[in-house]
Amino acid sequence: MGQITVQGLGKAYKKYPNEWARLAEWVLPGHRQRHKLIWVLQNISFTVSPGEAVGIAGMNGAGKSTLLKLITGTAMPTTGSVEMTGRVAALLELGMGFDDDFTGRQNAYMSAQLLGHSVEEIEQMMPEIEAFAEIGDYMDRPVRMYSSGMQMRLAFSVATARRPDILIVDEALSVGDAYFQHKSFDRIRDYTEQGTTLLLVSHDKxxxxxxxxxxxxxxxxxxxxxGEPESVMDFYNALLAERENYKVEQTVQEDGKTQTISGTGDVTLLSAELLDSDEQAIEVGSVGQSVSLRIRARCVYSIENLVVGYLIKDRLGQPVFGTNTFHHKSVLNHLDKGQDITIDFAFGLCIGEGSYSVTIAFHAGDTHVAKSYEWRDRVLVFSVINTSKEPFVGVAWLPPKVRWLP
Structure with a gap:
C-alpha cells in the first residue's frame, strides 16, 4: 500500500529586473545575488496514509498544480521533501507525454512503460484499456486527431489499467463527457475501497x-x-466570496463538526428553527411531512436590500436543495439599523432517511458571492425517518404512479 509524506515543501522562481542582471549573476565573480525569489508554494506539510483518499482544493493560482508536479517529480522543490511508497499512477496535464504523431495504441504502450509495466503486461492490459477508453477505431489513429475528451479517456484508461498503490488525479477529468466522468469516478471509488491511496485535485466540491x-x-x-471534507469545502466557499471588511470564522460545535461563519456582518442570524404544522420545533421529521424553516435576523447596519436563502445538505455535505427570496421575487428593501426580520420557508420533507444540516445566508443580489452579509453553515441539524411511505433509497422522495401497459 502507498503512502505520501510531504514535509516543508516550497517552490520559488527567480525574478530578475532585466536580462543583463541574469547574465551578470551567472558570469561575474563575487556571487552577488541579483534576483529576488517569487514563492508559489511555502511550507506545505501533510501525510496521506495508506488507503486514504485526500482532496486538494483551492482557487486558481493557489498552487495546486505546482504541488502535484513537485509530488510526482516533474518539478524540483526549492525547499522540503516528498516521500512516496508503492507504485504510483498520475494523471496530471491532459495527454502529458503523448506524441501527437503516434497512434493512441503506440502512446498507450509508451505511457504504460513509463508507469513501469513490461511489454508482456501491456499486451495483456491492452484489451482492457481499449474497452474502458471506448474510442473505437481512433485507437489506431494519430493522437492529433483526438478531441480533448478522447485524450482524457485514453490517458485515464492507461493510468488505471492496473490498480496502483497511489493514484494522483488532477483536473484532467473535468474535460470529459458526463458519462465517462461517472465511469472514471466509479473506478476511482473501486480502487480506494481496495486500498489505493488517492490524491485528488478538483474544483468539484x-x-x-x-x-x-x-x-x-x-x-x-x-x-x-x-481536515474533514465538508468543513474544508465550507471554508473554501467562504473564501470565494471574500472581500474588504469581510470576516471568516470557524468554530467547533458540540458534535465535533466545524461551523463556518463568513460575511461583512451587516446582518446577523438570531435564531433558526425547523417547525412542524403545530409550529413546534422538531429535530426529527418524517418523509413527506409538512414543515417550515423559521429564520430570525437583525440588521446590524442599514442596508439597501436583503435576500435570505437556505441550503439543505446531506451527511456528506452534498447539496440536496437550496433557494433564496431573490428567486421567489421577495426581496426586502431599505432596512434600518437594528431592524429585526422574521421569515418562514414552508415545504415538504420530500427527502430520504438520514441526517441533514441547514446553511443560511443573508446577502444582496441573486447569490452570496457579490455581497454577503452573513453565511452560516450547519445552523441546525435534523434527521428524517420513514414512518408511512413505501420503502425507497436515496436522498429524494419521488413517489411514482405505477401502471402496467398491455
Missing amino acids: AAIQSICDRAVLLSEGKLAME
Missing part, C-alpha cells in the same frame, strides 16, 4: 466530499486548512 476522507485547502501558496 461534490467530488471531494463524496470520495475523499480528508481535504487540504491551499490559498496563495500556503496551506489554509486541513
Whole structure:
C-alpha cells in the first residue's frame, strides 16, 4: 500500500529586473545575488496514509498544480521533501507525454512503460484499456486527431489499467463527457475501497466530499486548512466570496463538526428553527411531512436590500436543495439599523432517511458571492425517518404512479 509524506515543501522562481542582471549573476565573480525569489508554494506539510483518499482544493493560482508536479517529480522543490511508497499512477496535464504523431495504441504502450509495466503486461492490459477508453477505431489513429475528451479517456484508461498503490488525479477529468466522468469516478471509488491511496485535485466540491476522507485547502501558496471534507469545502466557499471588511470564522460545535461563519456582518442570524404544522420545533421529521424553516435576523447596519436563502445538505455535505427570496421575487428593501426580520420557508420533507444540516445566508443580489452579509453553515441539524411511505433509497422522495401497459 502507498503512502505520501510531504514535509516543508516550497517552490520559488527567480525574478530578475532585466536580462543583463541574469547574465551578470551567472558570469561575474563575487556571487552577488541579483534576483529576488517569487514563492508559489511555502511550507506545505501533510501525510496521506495508506488507503486514504485526500482532496486538494483551492482557487486558481493557489498552487495546486505546482504541488502535484513537485509530488510526482516533474518539478524540483526549492525547499522540503516528498516521500512516496508503492507504485504510483498520475494523471496530471491532459495527454502529458503523448506524441501527437503516434497512434493512441503506440502512446498507450509508451505511457504504460513509463508507469513501469513490461511489454508482456501491456499486451495483456491492452484489451482492457481499449474497452474502458471506448474510442473505437481512433485507437489506431494519430493522437492529433483526438478531441480533448478522447485524450482524457485514453490517458485515464492507461493510468488505471492496473490498480496502483497511489493514484494522483488532477483536473484532467473535468474535460470529459458526463458519462465517462461517472465511469472514471466509479473506478476511482473501486480502487480506494481496495486500498489505493488517492490524491485528488478538483474544483468539484461534490467530488471531494463524496470520495475523499480528508481535504487540504491551499490559498496563495500556503496551506489554509486541513481536515474533514465538508468543513474544508465550507471554508473554501467562504473564501470565494471574500472581500474588504469581510470576516471568516470557524468554530467547533458540540458534535465535533466545524461551523463556518463568513460575511461583512451587516446582518446577523438570531435564531433558526425547523417547525412542524403545530409550529413546534422538531429535530426529527418524517418523509413527506409538512414543515417550515423559521429564520430570525437583525440588521446590524442599514442596508439597501436583503435576500435570505437556505441550503439543505446531506451527511456528506452534498447539496440536496437550496433557494433564496431573490428567486421567489421577495426581496426586502431599505432596512434600518437594528431592524429585526422574521421569515418562514414552508415545504415538504420530500427527502430520504438520514441526517441533514441547514446553511443560511443573508446577502444582496441573486447569490452570496457579490455581497454577503452573513453565511452560516450547519445552523441546525435534523434527521428524517420513514414512518408511512413505501420503502425507497436515496436522498429524494419521488413517489411514482405505477401502471402496467398491455
